[in-house]
Amino acid sequence: MAKVDSLQGSMDLLVLKILSRRPGLHGYAIMSAIQVISGEVLRVEEGSLYPALHRMEEAGWIRAEWVTKETGRRARLYELTAAGKKQLGAEESRWQAVTLAVNRVLREA
Numbered sequence: 001m002a003k004v005d006s007l008q009g010s011m012d013l014l015v016l017k018i019l020s021r022r023p024g025l026h027g028y029a030i031m032s033a034i035q036v037i038s039g040e041v042l043r044v045e046e047g048s049l050y051p052a053l054h055r056m057e058e059a060g061w062i063r064a065e066w067v068t069k070e071t072g073r074r075a076r077l078y079e080l081t082a083a084g085k086k087q088l089g090a091e092e093s094r095w096q097a098v099t100l101a102v103n104r105v106l107r108e109a
Contacts (some may be wrong), residue, residue, distance in 0.1 A: 007099075011044070011052045013091040014060075017081060019062060020088055023079040027053060030078070053078060061087045 018033045019025065030053075031044045056062045061084035064076050066091065081087070 010095070011048065012056065013050070013095055014042070014044075015052060016019045016057065016061065016084055016088040016091060019078055019080045020085065026075040026077055038074070056084070059087075060084075 014034050015030060018030050018037075027046070027049055028051065031046070031049055033058075034042050034044050053062065054065070057064055057078075060081055062078050063081055064073055066076055068074050068105050
């Protein structure tokens with residue numbers, strides 16, 4: 001299986017997209033969603049995800065809140081901010097341009 005961090009520049013796009021569709025997820029749920037939605041092709045490791053979440057929170061793209069679940073366990077839930085929605089649009093545009101360029105090379109090579 002490919003690791004998301006081996007797909008250069010895709011981590012932000014994937015996390016922002018997941019949170020745009022499913023606000024209020026904790027880190028493990030974000031990792032699981034990426035894996036399941038990708039058909040088990042992409043796998044994000046904790047060592048890549050949590051630093052990325054922290055960086056995105058510092059950039060103002062996501063916000064996090066600690067909650068205590070019914071089980072008594074604490075979880076940090078993430079959601080997109082207005083700046084995150086704007087960044088998601090930019091990331092999607094960039095990804096479209098990159099995939100278009102790669103496809104051109106594959107067709108011409």
